[in-house]
Amino acid sequence: MHVHLVDGTFELFRAFYGNPSRRDAHGAEVNAAHGLVRSLLALLGERQVTHVAIAFDHVIESFRNELYPGYKTGEGIDPALHSQFGLAEDASSSSATMPSRQPRSASPGRAESSAS
Numbered sequence: 001m002h003v004h005l006v007d008g009t010f011e012l013f014r015a016f017y018g019n020p021s022r023r024d025a026h027g028a029e030v031n032a033a034h035g036l037v038r039s040l041l042a043l044l045g046e047r048q049v050t051h052v053a054i055a056f057d058h059v060i061e062s063f064r065n066e067l068y069p070g071y072k073t074g075e076g077i078d079p080a081l082h083s084q085f086g087l088a089e090d091a092s093s094s095s096a097t098m099p100s101r102q103p104r105s106a107s108p109g110r111a112e113s114s115a116s
Helices: 008-018 031-044 063-067 085-093
Strands: 003-007 051-055 098-100
Touching: 003 008, 003 031, 008 031, 008 051, 008 085, 031 051, 031 085
Parallel strands: 003 051, 051 098
Antiparallel strands: none
């Protein structure tokens, strides 16, 4: 068994800042989501890979916000990057990967996983 666990948030940032601009038919920036999907496909194409899973960070409220102002608030993220998180999660859900994410409607501090 050969497993890859991907930090989707890190990879999305890396793809956003490391790839040239790419826009969809409506003019929205999609370079980060496109780069992430290319990376996932490359992992899936490796010999002997049996599983690929991806996890994304989400804005949460917890005691850490009181200790560290700005902790996981999404503050300061380029809007063109921020708008691609949903697209990237949807793209990874529809691929052969297993995304693990906290539902947007979940109570703060209570993460649920869709991956088994």
